[in-house]
Amino acid sequence: MIRRIDLRGRAANSAALDYSALVPRAPFDVEAAVEAVRPTLADVRHRGVDALRDYAARWDDVELTDIRVPKSALEQALRELDPDVRAAFEESIRRLRAVSEAELERDTEVRVVPGGTVTQRLVPFRRVGVYIPGGVAPLASSVVMNVVPAQVAGVESVALASSPQKEYGGLPHPTVLAVAELLGVDEVYAAGGVAAVAMFAYGVPAGVGADDSRLLCRPVDFVAGPGRITTTAAKRLVKGTVGIDSEAGPTEIAILADDSADPAYVAADLISQAEHDTVAASVLVTPSEDLAAAVEGELAHQVPATKHVQRITEALSGEQSGIVLVDDLKQGLAVVDAYAAEHLEIHTENARELAGRVRNAGAIFVGPWSPVSLGDYCAGSNHVLPTGGCACHSSGLSVRSYLKAVHVVDYDQAALREVAGHVTALAEAEDLPAHGQAVRARFGSAADGYA
Structure with missing residues (x-):
């Protein structure tokens, strides 16, 4: 089901070895998708709400009268949300808000010379657009992860869009609507993917020829949220017109483990990421042949018992997934650093110490009781993380993502003269x-x- 890549015996030449080219990686060619989405962006920019309605009919098989979701639909979705699910979301919000508030930096003033100061002001974006996919899975948890840091940062206006669903009369998935209402986000649109990115970047008049006073959706300063490769391509095209959070690719997990790891836990965590998408990446890095074999056995046992067997099997069997055998944990660390995983779990005897030596990862999960699933929902960390090796230069979404730094220079006459x-x-x-x-x-x- 999952292939092996054997790097043993090559550690001695690691100085000249490019591990990043040897580890599994999902193919993700954003540039190839750019030209395919360019006409859609232009169409929404020029035809506005009429284009949005046309794409809802073409992509989602729904006929929309109103693109904006009425407040009554948000309220109803929250009323009808399962109480246990609501309690779980409220706890997720509480924990992420606590971490976000701790991350919030303050303005700093430096007295460079007498009479001369430079102050760094941290200024939140005025308006942010968040896109939440509704296709393979309604990622309502991503509403929490994108909106809470924006609110803590002080963003004045948050708009949210999610794909219209035929099953729900053209509205986005009710759980997405319920969480938006729970967070106080009442500007919500039924618009999917590329069309939503265009709407946020350029704004949408209420109708053809409408003036600015009749805008259905005002342009934003920053677009955040996950999506398929076409959504990522659209974000690349509007970057510069607006800011974007990242060019996110398929989700990925790397697990660094030794003989002390429980193979059932390791297999379950590899499966959990494979559940996302057929191109999701699940990678185990270990010096233990016995663990590798045990994990393979667990995968054979656990995968058939999952709900999404075909999706998971395809992801685990793909070129982006694999078990990487290394000589020792030193080489294993070099491999996971080169891979720069979105999620990195460490299942070793000295997991905390090894975690402190990792340079490149979106988030690090230490030991057997910190699975990625915890981070996806209720750890207090943010699950919007860099993918495709971008963790070597980029960070996950946080309060800082929604702030810009402005230097204020204040010198008096004497200080300038000096x-x-x-x-x-x-x-x-x-x-x-x-x-x-x-x-x-x-x-x-x-x-x-x-x-």
């Missing part, structure tokens, strides 16, 4: 004499000596 010679010297060195003159002009006839 540094004026340096400013003009640097301006002359770069052949930008007007820059220096902008300082000299402030000191009149005494400019040459800044006396």
Whole structure:
């Protein structure tokens, strides 16, 4: 069901070995999808709500009258939400909010010289659009993960979109609506994928020829939320017009484990990520031949008992998944660092110590009692994480994602006079004499000596 990749005996040459090219990886060609989605973005930009209705009919087989979800539908969805599910979401929100509030940084002021300060102000985006997929699975937990940090950051306006569902009369999935209502997000749209990204980036008039006072959806400053490769391609195209959270690819888990690991736990966690999608990646890195064999046995036992057998089997059998055999945990660490997994679990005797040595991972889950599923829902961490090796340079979604830093420079006359010679010297060195003159002009006839 799952292939093996044997890297044993190659650790001695690790300085010249590119592990990132040897580990399994899901194919994910965003550039190839860009041209396919470009016409949809342009269509929504020019035809607005009429285009949104047309795409709902074409993609989701629903005829929409209203793109915006009425408040009554949000309220009804929350009323009808299973009490146990509501309690679980409330706890998820509480834990993530606590972590997000602890992450919230404060403005800092530095007194560079007497009379001269530089203050870094952290300013939240004014308006954010969040897209929540509703296809293979209604990812209502992603509403929590995207909205809570935005609210803690101080974002004034959060709009949410999710695909219209024929089963629910053209509304998004009721659990998505219920969580939006639970969080106080009442601007919700029935729009899917590429169309939703275009709506957020460009805004949508209420009808053809409508002026700005009749906008159905105002443009946002930042677009967040997961989606298929077409959604990711759309986000790439609008980047620059708006900010985006990331170009997320298929989900992935890497597990670094030794002989102390429980193979039943390891197999269950590999399966949990494979459940997401047929291109989801599940990778075990271990120096233990016995563990590898035991995990293979557990997969053969556990997979047939799952609800989504075909999806999971295809994901585990794909080129993006595998068991990587290494000489020892030192080589294993090098491999998982090169892989830079979205989720990294460590099942070893000294898991906490090894976790502290990992440089590249979206999130690290330490020991047998911290499975990725916990992080997906109720750990207090955020499950919106970098994929496809991007954890080597990018972080997961957090309060910081919704803030921009602005430097405020405040110098008095004496402080400027003290540094004026340096400013003009640097301006002359770069052949930008007007820059220096902008300082000299402030000191009149005494400019040459800044006396």
